[in-house]
Amino acid sequence: EKKSERAKWKSVKSSPKPVEVIPEGKYRDEKPGTDSRYAIISHRRSGTHFLWEVMRQNLGVGLVPGQCLWDIPKIHDLFSAKLLQRIKDRKSLYIMRDIRAVLVANYNYWKNGEKRYNLSEVFQKIPLSSYIRGDIPLDGVPDELRAEAEQLFYDPIEYWIRHTEWSKHVFTIRYEDLKSNEKHTVSKIANYLGIKFDPQDYKELIKLVGHLPQKGKISAWRDVLTDDDLRFIWSKVGQRMEELGYSEDITHA
Secondary structure (H helix, E strand, O other), X not given: OHHHHHHHHHHOOOOOOOOOOOOOOOOOOOOOOOOOOEEEEEOOOOOHHHHXXXXXXXXXXXXXXXXXXOOXXXXXXXXXXXXXXXXXXXXXXXXXXXXXXXXXXXXXXXXXXXXXXXXXXXXOOOOHHHHHOOOOOOOOOOHHHHHHHHHHHHOHHHHHHHXXXXXXXXXXXXXXXXXXXXXXXXXXXXXXXXXXXXXXXXOOOOOOOOOOOOOOOOOHHHHOOOHHHHHHHHHHHHHHHHHOOOOOOOOOO
């Protein structure tokens, strides 16, 4: 049945759209006026905007005072040697987040307010446990998402595993560390970027940032995922999570 849904999704016809030509050295999310010295890489819903704003307020990184969007280019793509080569002259940071939080955040994002692709109607009919297991029909997925949709939706756990390949190649921080040990984590970022930073001058964010931002504890996923969900996730990705510093029972924070 799952295969038939996948085949059905692949067979959906849509109006052809012009192919976006991305100039060498740039990529999909880069806008005019961005600070090309840096790049932030992340899986969707892993703290990109939060990291942007922390860097802007504390390290002076970014071109537009009071604004975090588009100051620094972002990359959501899976790792590839070609993409790594294209950003070789930038100071690139990879921010990763506990997969349990990523699964919940992405599910809520698609279900409760994402505007660009308007998939909320599809996700309103899908339980969280089904999304985690990739057991979902996706008729009507727009062309812009088709390159990544098969794994982003049909196998989100495997997609997260593949995305963390970035952590082997660029400077990496964890969202949980940035939230729970801000001064120390920002000091590490500053050292990597070659920027002077005094932890005594750390400026804590006073407003939420990002798309559909939510204020909550790092392990808020515990209030949503069932024991069966947690066991399923760990059976699929537990070894990789341990390699990245996460434990089965609690997010390392």
